[in-house]
Amino acid sequence: MTTEIAPREVxxxxxxxxxxxxxxxxxxxxxxxxxxxxxxxxxHVLLVVGDANHGSNSSVAGVEALKNLILPxxxxxxxxxxxxxxxxxxxxxxxxxxxxxxxxxxxxxKRLLSELNPDVTGHAITAPLAEWLPVEGTLxxxxxxxxxxxxxxxILQRISFYALQNSIPTIYVQSVGFYAxxxxxxxxxxxxxxxxxxxxxxxDLRLLAPWPELEAAVDSLGDISSLPDHDHGHIxxxxxxxxxxRQWKASHDGSPPSSFKEKTEFRDLVRSGARTDNPExxxxxxxxxxxxxxxxxxxxxxxxxxxxxxxxxSCANLTAGSANFWIIANAIKTFYDTHGVxxxxxxxxxxxxxxxxxxxxxxxxxxxARSDVAEVTATVRQIETSLSREAPIADSEIEAFCRxxxxxxxxxxxSHEAFPSLRLxxxxxxxxxxxxxxxxxxxxxxxPVFIALNAKVNPSQPLDVxxxxxxxxxxxxxxxxxxxxxxxxxxxxxxxxxxxGGVVAQESIKLLTRQYVPVxxxxxxxxxxxxxDVFKI
Amino acid sequence: xxxxIASLLTNGSATxxxxxxxxxxxxxxxxxPYAGEEFVPGEETINALETSRVLVIGAGxxxxxxxxxxxxxxxxxxxxxxxxxxxxxxxxxxxxFRESDxxxxxxxxxxxxxxxxxxxVKITPYNGKIQDKxxxxxxxxxxxxxxxxxxxxxxxxxxxxxxxxxxxxxESLKPLIDGGTEGFKGQARVILPTLTSCIECQxxxxxxRAAVPLCTLATIPRQPQHCIEWAHIIAWEEQRxxxxxxxxxxxxxxxxxxxxxxxxxxxxxxxxxxxxxQGVVKNIIxxxxxxxxxxxxxxxxxxxxxxxxxxxxxENYMMYTGDSNDSGxxxxxxxxxxxxxxxxxxxxxxxxxxxxDMRLEEFLASLAERAEAQLKKPSIRTEARTLxxxxxxxxxxQTRPNLAKRLRDLVSDGEEVGxxxxxxxxSFKYRLFFQK
Numbered sequence: 001m002t003t004e005i006a007p008r009e010v011x012x013x014x015x016x017x018x019x020x021x022x023x024x025x026x027x028x029x030x031x032x033x034x035x036x037x038x039x040x041x042x043x044h045v046l047l048v049v050g051d052a053n054h055g056s057n058s059s060v061a062g063v064e065a066l067k068n069l070i071l072p073x074x075x076x077x078x079x080x081x082x083x084x085x086x087x088x089x090x091x092x093x094x095x096x097x098x099x100x101x102x103x104x105x106x107x108x109x110k111r112l113l114s115e116l117n118p119d120v121t122g123h124a125i126t127a128p129l130a131e132w133l134p135v136e137g138t139l140x141x142x143x144x145x146x147x148x149x150x151x152x153x154x155i156l157q158r159i160s161f162y163a164l165q166n167s168i169p170t171i172y173v174q175s176v177g178f179y180a181x182x183x184x185x186x187x188x189x190x191x192x193x194x195x196x197x198x199x200x201x202x203x204d205l206r207l208l209a210p211w212p213e214l215e216a217a218v219d220s221l222g223d224i225s226s227l228p229d230h231d232h233g234h235i236x237x238x239x240x241x242x243x244x245x246r247q248w249k250a251s252h253d254g255s256p257p258s259s260f261k262e263k264t265e266f267r268d269l270v271r272s273g274a275r276t277d278n279p280e281x282x283x284x285x286x287x288x289x290x291x292x293x294x295x296x297x298x299x300x301x302x303x304x305x306x307x308x309x310x311x312x313x314s315c316a317n318l319t320a321g322s323a324n325f326w327i328i329a330n331a332i333k334t335f336y337d338t339h340g341v342x343x344x345x346x347x348x349x350x351x352x353x354x355x356x357x358x359x360x361x362x363x364x365x366x367x368x369a370r371s372d373v374a375e376v377t378a379t380v381r382q383i384e385t386s387l388s389r390e391a392p393i394a395d396s397e398i399e400a401f402c403r404x405x406x407x408x409x410x411x412x413x414x415s416h417e418a419f420p421s422l423r424l425x426x427x428x429x430x431x432x433x434x435x436x437x438x439x440x441x442x443x444x445x446x447x448p449v450f451i452a453l454n455a456k457v458n459p460s461q462p463l464d465v466x467x468x469x470x471x472x473x474x475x476x477x478x479x480x481x482x483x484x485x486x487x488x489x490x491x492x493x494x495x496x497x498x499x500x501g502g503v504v505a506q507e508s509i510k511l512l513t514r515q516y517v518p519v520x521x522x523x524x525x526x527x528x529x530x531x532x533d534v535f536k537i
Numbered sequence: 538x539x540x541x542i543a544s545l546l547t548n549g550s551a552t553x554x555x556x557x558x559x560x561x562x563x564x565x566x567x568x569x570p571y572a573g574e575e576f577v578p579g580e581e582t583i584n585a586l587e588t589s590r591v592l593v594i595g596a597g598x599x600x601x602x603x604x605x606x607x608x609x610x611x612x613x614x615x616x617x618x619x620x621x622x623x624x625x626x627x628x629x630x631x632x633x634f635r636e637s638d639x640x641x642x643x644x645x646x647x648x649x650x651x652x653x654x655x656x657x658v659k660i661t662p663y664n665g666k667i668q669d670k671x672x673x674x675x676x677x678x679x680x681x682x683x684x685x686x687x688x689x690x691x692x693x694x695x696x697x698x699x700x701x702x703x704x705x706x707x708e709s710l711k712p713l714i715d716g717g718t719e720g721f722k723g724q725a726r727v728i729l730p731t732l733t734s735c736i737e738c739q740x741x742x743x744x745x746r747a748a749v750p751l752c753t754l755a756t757i758p759r760q761p762q763h764c765i766e767w768a769h770i771i772a773w774e775e776q777r778x779x780x781x782x783x784x785x786x787x788x789x790x791x792x793x794x795x796x797x798x799x800x801x802x803x804x805x806x807x808x809x810x811x812x813x814x815q816g817v818v819k820n821i822i823x824x825x826x827x828x829x830x831x832x833x834x835x836x837x838x839x840x841x842x843x844x845x846x847x848x849x850x851x852e853n854y855m856m857y858t859g860d861s862n863d864s865g866x867x868x869x870x871x872x873x874x875x876x877x878x879x880x881x882x883x884x885x886x887x888x889x890x891x892x893x894d895m896r897l898e899e900f901l902a903s904l905a906e907r908a909e910a911q912l913k914k915p916s917i918r919t920e921a922r923t924l925x926x927x928x929x930x931x932x933x934x935q936t937r938p939n940l941a942k943r944l945r946d947l948v949s950d951g952e953e954v955g956x957x958x959x960x961x962x963x964s965f966k967y968r969l970f971f972q973k
Contacts (some may be wrong), residue, residue, distance in 0.1 A: 027823050030823040063774060087559070091560060092561075177564060196860060255706045351759070355757050359804065487568075493838075494561075495842075501830060529870065531870045532868040
């Protein structure tokens with residue numbers, strides 16, 4: 001048998017063999033890459049468990065969220081919880097054991113959570129919240145705060161205020177019985193470059209705004225009708241579309257097809273060029289071209305998030321202290337104002353073509369993308385000089401911004417709004433009227449879950465639920481949801497806290513890595529109907 | 538062991554020693570505005586939960602979470618099956634395993650851990666394949682929860698549970714709760730075999746990725762993945778003939794990487810990396826702890842509801858998307874439909890339109906990619922005769938000449954055929970209609 005095997009050289013050791021760490025975190029690095037992992041590992045998350053002593057205080061939801069952050073290797077975590085472990089805790093919290101009984105809940109969960117990942121450092125704070133929170137500088141180590149409800153109003157007020165002042169994202173978590181909810185309090189501005197848009201939505205081929213090198217590639221096709229079958233069947237569809245666009249424009253006063261009807265006509269024109277007298281009875285590249293017409297023939301896209309960004313005051317009013325994001329955003333705006341398009345992302349979908357033709361076309365797109373990046377970089381450097389900024393922004397950061405310029409997002413909290421629960425605790429009239437108006441369009445009847453969880457957020461001043469809606473059906477939904485919460489006296493169900501803890505961990509990862517788009521508002525989960533919804537309250 | 542004061546205060550009922558389950562017991566012993574009439578709050582329900590024997594299939598990312606969640610939902614008699622051993626790349630989410638466990642059986646390590654942590658729960662591991670077990674084995678469970686990454690295993694257990702249903706015996710109907718995740722997304726579904734939409738009914742919702750045509754790999758590669766697939770499918774076979782490719786062997790992956798890289802350089806294709814090579818040849822799906830936690834807990838929430846009737850259970854599908862660019866996240870909860878022509882739970886043959894000039898061999902190959910079939914080693918027969926079978930060898934040789942024949946010469950327009958696959962015990966019924 002061995003005689004059959006062709007002689008081969010011993011495989012040299014791979015140049016990019018994964019490190020031990022890359023092996024361990026392989027399945028997540030495929031999502032948020034080394035940059036996201038670094039951000040995660042540089043983070044310190046604080047979990048605050050309220051000492052209002054109502055049931056389990058959503059503590060399991062918080063602990064489960066931590067578990068899902070420790071496993072992917074968040075840098076450090078701290079649990080602030082003054083409670084002692086009770087029998088009831090043992091039935092819902094997996095990170096306690098029988099021997100933990102009557103010991104500090106913060107210390108015990110910290111100890112058992114720490115076993116999950118030796119790369120992570122855990123801390124516990126056992127002093128009552130009212131004691132350690134007011135200490136100067138007490139919150140400075142943390143760049144994300146998770147708060148397990150209920151928490152006394154004045155404590156929550158303090159955390160919320162600190163977080164807004166210092167631009168620290170904070171998540172408020174509630175879990176009782178089958179119901180759970182969380183709200184994210186964002187800083188005034190929360191920009192995201194790497195939003196991970198759906199690859200389908202990111203194509204920017206510039207078919208209606210070709211640049212000279214791309215035009216030259218179409219020129220070099222010559223008259224395609226004289227090409228031999230093989231070459232004709234391997235023209236990349238992008239060049240086919242550009243080729244037929246020239247024909248179309250020549251007979252339409254120089255305008256490209258714009259209406260749906262015109263695009264269908266244009267598609268027929270492209271299709272008429274396909275050869276059908278070959279052995280395959282058609283040409284794949286022409287099929288691809290026809291399929292791309294409706295999607296790809298249009299002005300270069302500018303995402304709504306990018307338009308909003310360009311219009312924001314922070315984009316125009318730069319200072320020496322502006323975040324890197326805004327310096328680059330301003331340079332992108334200059335680019336857009338000058339050219340009427342964003343920098344070219346430069347990626348090309350796969351398409352029927354010979355290897356050489358495809359690589360050539362890919363090179364044309366990449367070269368254009370590089371030259372656009374160079375132009376933006378030059379603007380960035382000018383800004384840096386004029387503002388006398390010392391540390392230059394890394395080239396890689398500018399390049400990443402250019403590549404995703406159309407899809408960047410800036411979430412905002414311009415009026416520094418606190419968590420809805422905190423506003424409700426203070427009886428804020430605006431928040432209550434917003435709840436009432438949201439209830440009118442709450443077709444899935446998910447908002448009653450949130451209202452039920454928050455009806456007694458301020459025990460001395462319970463929410464007047466009857467004033468929220470005059471609709472009998474909504475009233476009934478509210479009554480039932482409140483009864484469901486009441487019967488469980490603040491106790492958590494492990495499954496529900498595990499669901500919401502998982503969701504909170506996903507949101508935490510988005511906030512810490514500055515990748516993906518986090519929930520902007522409040523998320524509600526109803527375990528009775530296995531449904532969730534998101535509201536901006 | 539010391540007896541706590543609280544236990545002395547209870548009056549010796551079934552709730553003695555249940556202090557730790559106080560929150561759960563509150564859910565199970567008070568009336569809810571949402572529970573149906575069949576819910577009997579109190580001891581009876583708690584007893585039913587404690588005596589329900591449940592089966593967990595898979596002790597990986599979802600399975601570890603499921604075992605924890607079931608144990609903390611009051612289930613006391615849990616069985617778990619997994620044939621895998623622990624790998625270092627599991628440790629970023631399979632939280633019952635430590636570095637020192639690498640190489641050990643997932644089912645055994647997971648079961649022992651949860652038993653230690655939650656006193657009173659019994660978890661029986663089986664380190665092997667689900668196909669090793671027969672109907673009698675599956676008949677002992679109240680319900681089955683799957684946390685699998687393989688479509689094939691899901692289809693096997695689904696078909697088995699559907700097949701087990703005996704209308705005369707309500708106990709023979711085993712609810713199947715199935716979870717699945719990919720990156721930030723996942724789904725949880727509840728299946729009542731023969732009564733509601735089954736895994737097979739929903740198969741086309743999980744269509745396989747279209748394969749790159751062989752000629753692209755062989756002659757006109759354009760993407761780094763094309764070079765890797767070439768090394769994987771073509772070069773290995775040519776240059777290391779007779780050796781079985783083991784995608785867990787670092788030397789094999791290194792060889793594929795080096796070979797793919799050389800080919801990419803030949804064609805000036807950028808982007809081949811070791812990590813991409815691994816991803817392509819092992820078909821790696823990104824996986825994170827948080828998504829597994831969400832989906833596993835959603836599944837176990839349904840298990841608790843089904844076992845106790847304390848709230849209505851999911852009918853029948855919840856899709857979770859954690860990476861939405863619009864709202865951050867969303868769920869979509871809906872009732873997937875039961876199909877009359879489902880090859881497993883329907884009684885009608887499924888209609889397929891075919892090109893009558895297609896050769897049998899091409900038709901059989903196409904079944905692997907058809908979203909509603911996904912059969913890799915199919916055998917085919919009509920009512921009258923066998924057209925092709927994969928095994929035994931003698932029969933395979935006898936039927937092999939049919940592979941080159943055109944469909945129009947083997948079946949008539951609209952004729953029903955039975956297709957079986959060695960991966961499943963059941964036969965799929967299709968009716969072949971000729972393309973006009």
